[in-house]
Amino acid sequence: MLSIKQAAIVGTGVIGNGWIVRMLAQGYDVIAADPAEGAEERMRRAVEQSWPYVEALGLAEGASKDRLTFVKDTEEAVKNADFIQENVPEVEELKQSVLQTIDKHAKPDAIIGSSTSGIMPSELQENLLHPERFVVAHPFHPVYILPLVEVVAGKQTTSENVDKAKAFYESLNMSVLLVRHEIEGHIADRLIEAIWRESLHIVNEGIATTEEVDKAFTHGAGMRYAQYGPFLTFHLAGGEGGMRHMLKQFGPALKKPWTKLEAPELTDELYDKVVSGCEHQSNGMSMSELDQNRNEFLVKLYDLVQEYWPKEQTAVKR
Amino acid sequence: MLSIKQAAIVGTGVIGNGWIVRMLAQGYDVIAADPAEGAEERMRRAVEQSWPYVEALGLAEGASKDRLTFVKDTEEAVKNADFIQENVPEVEELKQSVLQTIDKHAKPDAIIGSSTSGIMPSELQENLLHPERFVVAHPFHPVYILPLVEVVAGKQTTSENVDKAKAFYESLNMSVLLVRHEIEGHIADRLIEAIWRESLHIVNEGIATTEEVDKAFTHGAGMRYAQYGPFLTFHLAGGEGGMRHMLKQFGPALKKPWTKLEAPELTDELYDKVVSGCEHQSNGMSMSELDQNRNEFLVKLYDLVQEYWPKEQTAVKR
Secondary structure, eight states: OOOOOEEEEEOOSHHHHHHHHHHHHTTOEEEEEOOSTTHHHHHHHHHHHHHHHHHHHOOOTTOOTTSEEEESOHHHHHTTOSEEEEOOOSOHHHHHHHHHHHHHHSOTTOEEEEOOSSOOHHHHHTTOSSGGGEEEEEEOSSTTTOOEEEEEEOTTOOHHHHHHHHHHHHHTTOEEEEESSOOTTTTHHHHHHHHHHHHHHHHHTTSOOHHHHHHHIIIIIHHHHTTSOHHHHHHHHTGGGHHHHHHHHHGGGGGSSOSOOSOOOOOHHHHHHHHHHHHHHTTTOOHHHHHHHHHHHHHHHHHHHHHHSOGGGTTOOO | OOOOOEEEEEOOSHHHHHHHHHHHHTTOEEEEEOOSTTHHHHHHHHHHHHHHHHHHHOOOTTOOGGGEEEESOHHHHHTTOSEEEEOOOSOHHHHHHHHHHHHHHSOTTOEEEEOOSSOOHHHHHTTOSSGGGEEEEEEOSSTTTOOEEEEEEOTTOOHHHHHHHHHHHHHTTOEEEEESSOOTTTTHHHHHHHHHHHHHHHHHTTSOOHHHHHHHIIIIIHHHHTTSOHHHHHHHHTGGGHHHHHHHHHGGGGGSSOSOOSOOOOOHHHHHHHHHHHHHHTTTOOHHHHHHHHHHHHHHHHHHHHHHSOGGGTTOOO
């Protein structure tokens, strides 16, 4: 059994707050630290706003948003914690320094997970006193709804500690993807980045507005991708012959100039197109309305996909 | 008002059959042609199998799968048709030649749409007698459920005929995306290709199996993409500052080596990894079980997303 009694969150931005809500919902005591002005108030508001969604998904026995403590200092937050999740901004030097503080003040056997979306764990654990208990654990926004967490071990991480981290995230009802090899961007963000770059090229060249690109995705392929990933989708597109037929028929198209291969320059013009496009397509909805709308949708979608994900993939049960 | 009485389908593969079912479901008479051995039997079976899903989505008055006729010859199929949709294999010379046959035998004012996923309309209309009534109209599998159709005009297409085509596809309850400029792969397939290439790289390098790549997508970002596209997703990830903040914070990451920029060689080894990976993750489900599973899911998802798509995008009403 896991012996995690106290979880600590370092950094209470969008991702840190997402972790807080997920951990509270699964019945953990959580202590959070963030030195920023107004951080506690923003955190409390975020917890209030997200709570209905985790209630809809189902709370663990004893789960309560009152089991959350906020402190200013990282040292204070981590000293009694059994599991610590770091979520400071994606700047390598900053992460290094905060992780060293955590490492120095935490119990030596507390597990430390970093939410980094792109930095490799071996780099982040390099200067720790106890690097063997460090993993990357990259979640997806909104963390309290989406089940995926990519867990990546660094060169110095022990497999025992990877197992402990995996067990903890599974106790949070997460779907743990153990990434076999370190790579910048792990797995999911490489796919997301590929879509992103191509989308920017399309807008940059005036082929479509941001709204049109989004529609090209959500009204077609995007509807499929909530259930089957890129491989199974193409497997199905191959008809009875599946992927075998698909690769023979469409493999050569890999060499066609169908995607732009370099990221475009982020010029002022491209910046304006992208920003104003997004504002336009929000159609007067505030960020928080968009956010709420997405959450209501995702809660229902999550119920739906659980019934329909291919069996081996339904590791996550509620 | 539209005066389409008789629709014709040329080529009854997966996409052609998808169009047939969508058109029948919306109350059109459909005549289909395909010279291949056993094509009629495969078509009739596909219509039977897909019918429950269009019933679940709602049939138009008078819609019936009995209003479908099959003929061997393209000439016979198109001669009285008001709207003709071409769906032969994605080989430019073949499409050119079939389109010339259609053009020659169709009424001069019948609209011709091609389902090509990648070829530009100006190339396909080059040798037609009446090129002004030709458009690309690229749908997404399964055509009878997914609402998106990309409509692309060629240099010789008149705007009047684009309007007619648009009205026809809208009468099929489709969400028409008028693509402003011709480009290989139109819009959606460029995004899909970008994901696909990156996925192949990840598998090729042994970072993950096909199942892991799929899970990295479906359990995280893929759940979001059924509702919000790449732009609105990042807009939301920016917190209160939206895309404006997002681009400032993550714009520089565009230059990071997070995606492989060239398509990998499709070696025998990569081919085997991808094929066997897909077969493994199907977990004993046959192609038709996978297919059925996806359809049941998509029908429910489609109901769900209609409620939650940003308002401007909900052009498609049932």
